[in-house]
Amino acid sequence: MAQHLPILPIILPLFAAVLIPLFGRIRVQYAWFFSVGATGFSFLCSSWLLSQVMTGRRVRYFLGNWEPPWGIEYVVDYLSGFVLVIISFMAFVVTVYSWKSVEKEIPKEKVGLFYAVFMLLVTGLLGIVITGDIFNLYVFLEISALSGYVLIAMGGKREALMASYNYLILGTIGATFILLGIGYLYMVTGSLNMADLATLLPPLYENKVVLTGFAFLVVGLCIKVALFPFHIWLPNAYTYAPSVVGTFMAATATKVSAYALVRIMFTVFSPGFDFKMVPVTEILFYLGMAAMLVGPVLAISQTDIRRMLAYSSVGQIGYIVLGISLGNQTGMVGGLVHLLNHALMKGGLFLVVGAIIYKTGITQISELKGMGKRMPLSMAAFTVSALSMIGVPLTVGFVSKWYLGVGALQAGKWIALPIILLSSLLTAVYFWRIIENVYFKGAQGQESGRQREEGPPGMVVPTLGVASLCLVFGVFAFIPVSIAELAAQMLLGKT
């Protein structure tokens, strides 16, 4: 069975997605059990795959036993194994956390359907990471996108519908551009397999069709990544979605699109093409820096806590893209480690916000006064994640900012360094507003303000777990950094 490992993280959530509507009619709890089981097994399989990859070999799996380039293959190497574990871990944690929150926010007859579509989203995201065929990437991208549109529209208020519609329009533009890019590349090479394209493309780098295809692919993926000028769909989508959906999508959806961008730029095309022939890394460098400034600046003026975290995500995506575009080993390690770190940090923050909304229904920052006494454990997790976002040493945020800063200096682009510092400062400003309200201002007009009404254990335990990982991977940073270094070496190795 071990040789069939690569397919299991995909088909287990898919089976869960199909069986949940059947069994969820009998008892609604079955939907949750199936989801937890499927994501748990996916996480175990992904971890096993990563351990296999760490011994040095790439795991390849041919669907239908057709040899590539005629068949579709799944490839697990350092980068995909790393991202697979991140995504399946966050899926597992969010699914375990989700039962109480979903029970409150989604009408009872739709809970089964919610979990089914959620499992489809997980399938789509895992499929994007593990596939080695470029058209299969498009198919899984659309599966995850459609599931995302449906899940966001399940938010209670009517603004959720418009948010989902805007996301749909922009997401479809992005996906259709990706389809066009794939078409152009297929037109000149005749192959859809990523490894095969990497060998067929180098003689054709001067060809205008290849350049056009590359441009379409990069723009389409930048729309999905929500890089600075294309980020318009993100704040509304994360604010009005149900809490569980906002948490999961903030932690994973944009990371997976960033992974796809890295794959296209460095595995299908080579670093030599990106840095010497086309100015794409320069453009991404400047857009990343712009995102790092625009995100926090817009976040400072927000009053709704989820919208503030969404704009914060826009800024953090700038870090990842900056790391990718620097072009040296250290910068790339910083960008890749930030994939993991942002998933943990933002996931932790949104998990806490979900617990707050479940217990009290509060969404405005001004109403968070005195929350430190009411929900001490959740607020402790929030503080740890917030410190990590700012980049305090001993937390994961510091690790990625360190690598990004050193990488920028090594690449000679010293201008990135003050921008990183300025961005961290602005992050501290908008998190200080919350921490000040939570800990240093008393609850308004209540004499029993210090009663503890902590969230239910099903929500608090995953939150504390994720927040503690922010500290663990900050102190024992060599664990993710070693994997990221091997991945960066593999990506930048070819010229």
Next chain:
Amino acid sequence: MEFILAKYNYWIYIFLMMIGFYAMIAKKNLVKKIIGMNVFQTAVFLFYISISKVTGGTAPIVWEYARQYDNPLPHVLILTAIVVSVSTTAVALALISRIYESYGHIEEDKILSQQK
């Protein structure tokens, strides 16, 4: 001149794509945006199918009088893409139907003014 006439399939697809793209961005009515989206995606399908044509080839179905067949792979890719397009249109129309119930009309500028 030959540059324009020989590559007429690309000109057609670009023309259609830009019409659809313009409709998606510039029109205020939500349903017109979806129609634009469909035209946009149909143009891309046209592009894929037009590049699969082989000179002197017939449709890629086994036929005893055929000397050469067209490339069937883009046809299969487009089948998948059409299914994706239909699903996206279905989700979009379901959303519009719910938006109409909630807001009372489907003009984007009126909805935005209602949201403030």
Next chain:
Amino acid sequence: MGRGNVIIRFIAAKFIPFIQLFGLYVIMHGEAGPGGGFQGGVILGASMILYGLVFGFEAVRKTYSQKAGDILSSVGVLLYAGIGLLTLLIGGHFLEYRVLPLGTPQFSSHIGILGIEIGVGITVASVMTILFFEMARRKS
């Protein structure tokens, strides 16, 4: 319904079985002509929609209830993934039809592909019907 609909009801009642037969034909002959799972499924779904348009929604509800719709949608995908899982359990890769024990590898491939096309057709027909009726039910 008015008097003029007698013609439509008569023609529809006579035509719908043939439309469904044609839909099944398109599903089965996907490898020998234009067609396949999705196309045949859409034709089958269109036949149910025609029935609903002509005879009213309640008539379709009696034939094709909500529960049947949910179950059939899942059954189609289960058939597809189940065939893949079956090939996995026998020992081949996922969706490797050649290892199915049905005689020659060519025949096993044929039956495997036919099986997944039927699964896709069932799901697509069911989903098309559900979509239409969910959207048409809102009379506001």
